[in-house]
Amino acid sequence: MDSVSRGTEEKWALPDPVLLGRMHGVVSSLCNSLVVFPHRHRLHQEGSQLERGREVRLYQVESFSWLWGRQARKLINESVGTFLSLQKIMQEGGGAEERKPTLVKKCREYRSMIQASMEESIIFEPEEVESDLHAYGQVLYKMELILSLLEILFIDTKPGGLVLNQLVVWVRSHFPTNHEKKSEALESDHPHQHPSYWEIIYGLVLQGSLDDVRQMLSHHPRADTDPFLSMDELLRKMPFYQVYGGVSAAEFTVRWQHWQGECERRLEEGHFATCPKLLTICKILCGDLDTIGSLWDLTDTWYHLMVSTLLYTNPTAKLFHLAGAAQDAIEHTRGNHSAITPLDRILLAAMEADTHQVIKECQQVLDNPWFTTHLTDLLYHTFYQQAEFKFLGDLRETLILEYSEVLSGHRSLWQVGVLYLDHCGTSGVAMAQVVLERRPLTSDAVAHKVVQMARDRKFDNVVMSVCRVMGRRALDLDRLGSAIWWGVRSRDAAFTSHIAHKILQRYVEDGKFESSPLLDQLGPAMLLSDTLTFLGKYREFHMLYQDGKYQEAATLLVSLISSKLAPEYFWPVLLLDALPLLKCPKPVITSEQTYELMYLLNNLHTATTTNKEKQNGTATEAGQEAFLEKERDIRLALTNNLAKAIIKEGTVES
């Protein structure tokens, strides 16, 4: 396996001799990329001589899809809006009758997106490689063709299930050449001298545009002769079935048979004997299969031929008629066309009402999950709660998952991917968490966006992990202020304690606080961890002291000391902080509190001296030395204060 095949059968090799003809490891990431590297074991075994001095490289292999082009990205971003609003409406419930208009509307929205994209791809980006653009346009055209057929057959179904009218419109809009040529011919001075005058007319007849045919015929110099007038009458009188026209299907059939009978009568009576061209038209009107078949090159494709045939043989065709008619049409065209294209197979499957096959074929042929995903979603909602379409639910989830996986792998479209993941069940939720968690946090802005998305979805663990990563990174950069902010956001007690320790240690070292305003305003976040509580309270003590509230400051300090919240390395600092308070002319520390301080001092003294005996060369040793020097001062101050306090307390009592 020394080459990686793409979605197509195309193969290519990594241009690296180290990899050549050798086993190598593959790590597949979350999304559509692989990392390929030489296998270490093998490299050592056989490559000792050959590869020495050669670089061993990792290759990241990514699949490239037309979805990443500028044009397709517009499609991706526009369709997500439609997708989401469709899901929302469907979740709100409602009966099948209420759902249908929405589904039709959304299906048309998708189609108009594809069409807009098609138009833009023609107008803009002339610098793009011709063949690429052409291929892209082809894909769009096919998608639109398939989607509009499915809309007719499954989504926008009419009462009675008669599909032909819509199919005729479908054929007309996808084979507009006849109409274009007609306008071209009519613009000239003598339309009937147009080289393909009659071909245009046949084409229009086959598409059922009879008014256009009459318009064309009226430009013929013999337009007021009998055959022409007779034909005009036939064309004018051809009945078209209107779903809401107030005519029942049975009544329509009667009328239609009457009209066709009239056509046949005129044919037999030789109305058109003088004009073989009109004779052909009349034969088409009579539904003469051989005539229609002989004109098949005007119809380009079998499905056009099928629609034209049905139009004049079975105008009340229903969905289940289509499969047979399609087979016939394919049979007929096979002589001319050698092979059935993948597109034909999709359309055929659609006419056979085999949705599963349609989705399967689309997935294989169209080289993009965009279309299959949205199509399956539409069909899923259309056949919602119908037993025989149960498979659509699971299929839809899988396809959405696949599509969002592709999107999530894109460096810029990951947000769109997450939006889709909201709609594919539990696996989607799990996937969304992984996608958000693994997003490289290149800046605060990205972090905030990831956090916001995670918070909206209540992925608390993701929020926590992102905040933790950001905090950790800030810590590495020595930005303690940011670190503690993120730490508090992550609600991670251990991590915030760690940062709080860092801040305290730095304070011990050089006597200053990082990001004091944050610490002063911690509020309830302070309770996250003991160390943070201590830090916050300690800052409060500073504030009180600065404001001259010595009494409160002293009480707070002593309670900090006695609560044992303070880490051991911070005790000396606390005692030193007490020094100016002890030296206050009016005693602010009570005798009770003084005892506490003395107890702490004693503990500290023992600890320091034992440490010294152990000869432990720690970083704080210098600090301890300094402390021991100050110890005398503190002891003296404590004693003085105790004396003053006892006197004061005694006085008050008496």
Place this chain on the structure above:
Amino acid sequence: MTGGRVSSKKYVGSKVSIVRWRPAASHYTPTDTFVSGTWDDGENEVCVWRVPECDDDPNLQHHLTHQGNVNDIQYVTRDTFATASSTGSVHLYQHNVGGHLEHKTSWKQIHSFRTSHAPCTGLTSNGDQIASVGEDGKLVIINPGQERPVRTMESVGGCSVYTGGVLSCISCVTESVGGCSVYTAVYVRANEILTGSLQGYLRLWDIRAPQPTKATLHSLDQVGVYDLAVHPTQQHLVAAGGEDGALAIWDLRNTTQPFTIIAAHNGPMSEVSFHPGAPDHLFTGGLDGQLLHWDASASATPTHSHITPYTPTRQHQGGSVTVWVSSAVCNGCVDTTSIIPPSPLPINSLDIDGTTLIAASDNEAIYTVRQVMLY
């Protein structure tokens, strides 16, 4: 309310982080050109767009690749604008005749961490100098004519140094970079800059003074400040868009607490902007995909509330009395309307000129909203 409003959405094929109207040539002709910047893409771009007079979508005039994400764009003069890059650099671009852009100069990596570059997050200009802030917590003053930044102020983020006033025994005063990300900066007056940071501090700087901090304002609960906007005529009034989606109105004459806080968005706010000509109206965009129009004109005193058609040529009379510090606003009595149907992805930026508003989103779309109702 929505009667005359026409909004359109143009998909541009890359996530747009910022949009800015080019200043109008004169008071009499509204501007029809704006610039946009993209982010989070393999190759980011700065683009110039022209908005046609009819209701069509804007047309792309020209685009240039930009190194790193475009985090902010700020016009210095009518023809030149600066961009803030995620690589920590500031670039200066110029509009040339024929709608083309030209890259004039760069100040490379003026924001950096100890080991790597720090994204530059915001720019502001007083028409003469450019001030840039970054995630490293620095405020850098740039003179467009000079190669080197004029002045750099560190620890703008409020992670300032506390010099242990109480403690005589352990004391040491050195300058250190605490480094909280600063997200936004805005010129309040010619020489005064207000910065807003991750931790929710607003700091007022007087860049002439040797000790430049003038005041520090704290938002409640360390709610990060993502964007600041100064009232166009009453420069002591500042609107701050926060992480919690609430709009805080600050009166800089009283820095102890915000005048009022009104919650609106369901996620962090990305941009706040007063209407330059009718400052009773304010617009905000948020990460929740909403674009809101805040209309405080109803709280104006009766003399100002009569219907007057908006004309950009005339000084708006609301400039003399500000409704934003009225008691009604204080009670949260402001009309907020959503201008566009909420986008599923964040609205990153917006800008308004005259009656046309433009907004950019992560949905790779640029919104153009015409006839935004102003009265």
